[in-house]
Amino acid sequence: MHIKYLQLLNFRNFDGLFIELNKGTNVFVGDNAQGKTNILEAIYYCSLAKSHRTNRDKELINWNGTEAYIKLYVCKTRLDKKIEIKIFKEGRKGVNINSIKVQKLSELVGSFNVIMFSPEDLSIVKDSPSYRRKFLDIELCKLSRRYYHSLTQYKKVLNERNLTIKKWNTNSDIIDVYDKQLSEFGAIIIKDRVNYIEKLNQKGKIIHGDITSKSEEIEIKYLTPIRDLDNIQENLYMLLCKNRKRDIETKTTSIGPHREDFSIDLNGTDAKTFGSQGQQRTAVLTIKFAALAIIKELTGEYPVLLLDDVLSELDTKRQEYILNSIKEVQTLITCTGTLDIRKYLKPENKIFEVMAGKLKEIT
Numbered sequence: 001m002h003i004k005y006l007q008l009l010n011f012r013n014f015d016g017l018f019i020e021l022n023k024g025t026n027v028f029v030g031d032n033a034q035g036k037t038n039i040l041e042a043i044y045y046c047s048l049a050k051s052h053r054t055n056r057d058k059e060l061i062n063w064n065g066t067e068a069y070i071k072l073y074v075c076k077t078r079l080d081k082k083i084e085i086k087i088f089k090e091g092r093k094g095v096n097i098n099s100i101k102v103q104k105l106s107e108l109v110g111s112f113n114v115i116m117f118s119p120e121d122l123s124i125v126k127d128s129p130s131y132r133r134k135f136l137d138i139e140l141c142k143l144s145r146r147y148y149h150s151l152t153q154y155k156k157v158l159n160e161r162n163l164t165i166k167k168w169n170t171n172s173d174i175i176d177v178y179d180k181q182l183s184e185f186g187a188i189i190i191k192d193r194v195n196y197i198e199k200l201n202q203k204g205k206i207i208h209g210d211i212t213s214k215s216e217e218i219e220i221k222y223l224t225p226i227r228d229l230d231n232i233q234e235n236l237y238m239l240l241c242k243n244r245k246r247d248i249e250t251k252t253t254s255i256g257p258h259r260e261d262f263s264i265d266l267n268g269t270d271a272k273t274f275g276s277q278g279q280q281r282t283a284v285l286t287i288k289f290a291a292l293a294i295i296k297e298l299t300g301e302y303p304v305l306l307l308d309d310v311l312s313e314l315d316t317k318r319q320e321y322i323l324n325s326i327k328e329v330q331t332l333i334t335c336t337g338t339l340d341i342r343k344y345l346k347p348e349n350k351i352f353e354v355m356a357g358k359l360k361e362i363t
Contacts, residue, residue, distance in 0.1 A: 001301040002330040004073040010065030012038035013357035022350045028334045030354035036334035040306045046072045046083045047114045049105050058089050074112050077301055081111055106148050113142050113303035115292045117310050125271050125280040129261035136193050139291050143298055147192050154185035166251045179240040187233035189257040197222040197262055203290035211282055211321050218286055219265045305331040
């Protein structure tokens with residue numbers, strides 16, 4: 001899978017842009033705040049109809065425009081995809097795939113996959129569990145419509161349960177109905193997360209060993225209070241019932257996949273607490289490349305890889321690992337200079353200079 005071309009109108013600081021991309025490596029070079037990341041953001045948006053930088057879609061629209069437009073042509077093994085997205089200031093968005101209007105965003109998710117690696121991804125290791133849950137949910141939604149549906153329904157029921165607890169905290173019959181629904185959807189979420197973490201471990205151990213010359217061993221563990229993973233639904237329902245009184249007192253739901261986490265250990269110690277900045281970056285690198293390998297294994301195609309200003313954050317050894325690992329993957333790299341990576345580029349690869357929302361190809 002690879003992107004053939006990208007077109008933008010009134011997106012961020014681009015009034016208009018049309019760019020044809022190479023199947024291999026494409027480098028966007030320029031000073032900060034010139035628009036390099038905006039190009040990657042537009043591509044990422046075509047994967048999930050969400051930005052990785054903001055939750056407010058209207059921020060994506062150019063100051064001079066009333067709506068933004070993204071068009072992406074993706075070449076795939078089976079059927080090429082022409083993805084078109086319009087973003088309106090009032091918060092609406094319209095998505096077309098091959099000129100057919102998408103009724104639900106779940107129809108878009110998984111049709112075009114990307115893996116993005118940016119400096120902000122360090123949050124997966126060092127920040128709160130919400131960042132790790134978000135990573136899992138995004139990756140699993142790409143791979144499973146069932147997971148996307150279960151997650152959507154789980155969040156809906158969770159909000160209704162919490163609202164009921166706050167307003168009518170003695171109505172245990174209604175809460176019990178919600179608990180049964182949470183157990184049903186939550187069991188699917190937990191089971192899929194556990195299986196994904198297992199795959200992440202299998203791929204990650206090999207990748208991390210290669211990056212660190214086997215001086216470090218990584219282990220990723222999913223953290224859940226469910227002890228019997230063969231009977232997740234029954235166990236989750238029992239825990240919700242057990243904690244119901246406390247939930248009514250605190251007016252929130254204390255048990256479930258919305259509270260769970262995963263840990264990252266390096267040589268048996270917690271990377272979040274004891275890992276150096278370099279070790280944490282390497283752990284994120286491992287996780288991202290393991291996620292890329294999982295998509296290839298399960299879909300038969302590599303996703304597009306987006307590397308947003310990460311090479312400057314890594315030492316030479318880790319830079320070499322990345323640049324040697326992307327030969328079969330269409331990759332878009334943003335950086336402030338190309339001195340360190342020119343020796344890894346092929347003549348057919350493309351380099352673009354980005355300046356104030358304008359693009360110029362460098363030969």
